Amino acid sequence: MSFSRYESYKESGVEWLGEVPEHWDVRAIKHIVSIPITDGPHETPNFPDEGIPFVSAEAVSTGVIDFSKIRGFISESDHFRYSQKYLPQVGDIYMVKSGATTGITAIVEVDREFNIWSPLAAIRCGKRAIPRFILNFMRSKNFQEAVTLNWSFGTQQNIGMGVIENLAVTLPPIPEQQTIAAFLDRETAKIDALIAEQQRLIELLKEKRQSVISHAVTRGLNPNAPMKDSGIEWLGDVPEHWGLPKLKHFTRFVGGGTPSRDNLEYWNGDIPWVSPKDMKVEIINSAEEYITQTGLENSSSSLRPSGQVLMVVRSGILKHTIPVAITEVPVALNQDMKALSFTDGSCLNLFFMRWTQGLNALLLLAWAKQGATVESIEHTYLTETVIPLPPITEQQAIVAFLDRETAKLDTLTAEAKTAITLLQERRTALISAAVTGKIDVRGLVSAKPEVKAETVPC
Known part of the structure; x- marks a missing residue:
């Protein structure tokens, strides 16, 4: 798919952003939020066996909020106390601000009760910004490079909320933000589907590799070889002439x-x-x-x-x-x-x-x-x-066979991983080009209500 450019551009005034379309605005995040950027409590709560889900960096490390990877549960009383500072709502954007996944973002897309811990910065857009447009901008290569340039190191990398709030974002007119967000939802969904196919292929190749090895080292290469009971339940029958x-x-x-x-x-x-x-x-x-x-x-x-x-x-x-x-x-x-x-x-x-x-x-x-x-x-x-030990000559034959077969499977796996890398790069490049105005996607899709967040992080 080829894309046109906007008719005219201007300098954004931000070194890492460069030129933006003439009619776009550029503002610091602190000027497009409805509440100041905040985070969760800076204390370690008790974690009962059940209660209110407590979300931290590991639960958003894939770019969506995965409630199966929450840090634990907190009590109703702790939830009430923490909610005085911040209470999640649909459309809020979270950015990891400390640890190995600093810069990863996710959006709240389910209306359920939970709370967050201090490694997450919560960003709630005001009337000037569409949450999914801002989410995509924060996933762009430009913004992620800005995060990297501005984080600091202690025991681990981190970026302060005071720094985050002063990072710039682009602000097209609201209808255009909606169009860009809808376009990226559609196109990234296609890319995500291709990535998922390659990931399924990798899993199938992994299972095939395991199966080929397992059969060869327990049954040998001769399908007609007489078998005997190994006497071990989890091992089963092995060739009759093999030692044990x-x-x-x-x-x-x-x-x-x-x-x-x-x-x-x-x-x-x-x-x-x-x-x-x-x-x-x-x-x-x-x-x-x-x-x-x-x-x-x-x-x-x-x-x-x-x-x-x-x-x-x-x-x-x-x-x-x-x-x-x-x-x-x-x-x-x-x-x-x-x-x-x-x-x-x-x-x-x-x-x-x-x-x-x-x-x-x-x-x-x-x-x-x-x-x-x-x-x-x-x-x-x-x-x-x-x-189970075959004679040495048979071991040599099995090893040679497995070297050949696993090499073929490993080559296919490497090709699938390369395809995923290229698709992820394409995804990031498309997002970056759209949210920074390097391509004009108006007319390619109608603006539509906000939809689910992407499943692959930038």
Whole structure:
């Protein structure tokens, strides 16, 4: 779709905004609101099991208010007290003003009782501004860049309400604001639908990948192979000629440790120090942090040779998955990791990694430590695990097969992610062009009443 431009432009007087259509106005946010910008209470309330929903940054991090991600519930009395300062209403705009999602916006689109916490700035438009037009302007690339330029850092990034209220917004005539908002609702809905299709494709590819791996490491590649009962309920039948040893009979487990943070001589060396945050890939050849030889010698960690299997055994990520990788270089580990090496040559590292990937959900249940304050794998459960082992030549064939098949699926997944990125960029560019007057969308859609907020943040 091609768009025309307005007939004439003028300087906005705002460096990050540039030119705007001649007949548009530009005002600071504080001049278009019906009440001063405010936020929620700066205290931590008690959170009973039920009550009034209490919304904070995590509930708006996707660009809409997600009541399934509220911080908790507050009592009727706390709600009444907080409402003396601010009471939400339909059409209010929230902007995250502190934390990793600073700048993300959402609009109140449901008439229900709730309240907000201090990380959210509440903006209520007056008669000069249409809430959904202002919402879109605040999602534009120009405004988001202005937020980035004006935030400050303490323990985390943040932007004060005094700064927010002085940031500029464009103000076309009200009918034009309505037209632009309606146009963006229509066009972004189309883009959102395409993004949703790509996201569904990614989920299907993920399920297909899991299924391919799971079948290969538990049933093998020969569909006609005779089967036997593994004796393990969650594993089921396996090929008759496969062994069923316990991990403890052929596996050595080595943990890690952390050198003292107080001693600078222990850090910024040349030894990769692997922690759960490095376990986002299947092959480890670097780490976010490095330690020195002195740091290694003065900690409970040790240098693990290349070719060993690395596994996360304690981390919040274990609620969802068990990260496993193979190291290509010698590494040290932190205390939340274990290195596995197979002592009798009966198991290939790559086969074990694929086996863990294929049975991830089942192993999470089998290995989970009960009653721990930190999510962790119980070492006894891990070592007692029975693993179906084909002969080495068959393991090699399975690994080669899975390398080929997962590479195909990973390529398709990468293409879908690239498509999503391009669509999101297109979405942001379209919003930015429309709300800053770089394109003229008058006549492309009739103004209409306000509709639901977008589901993808800018």
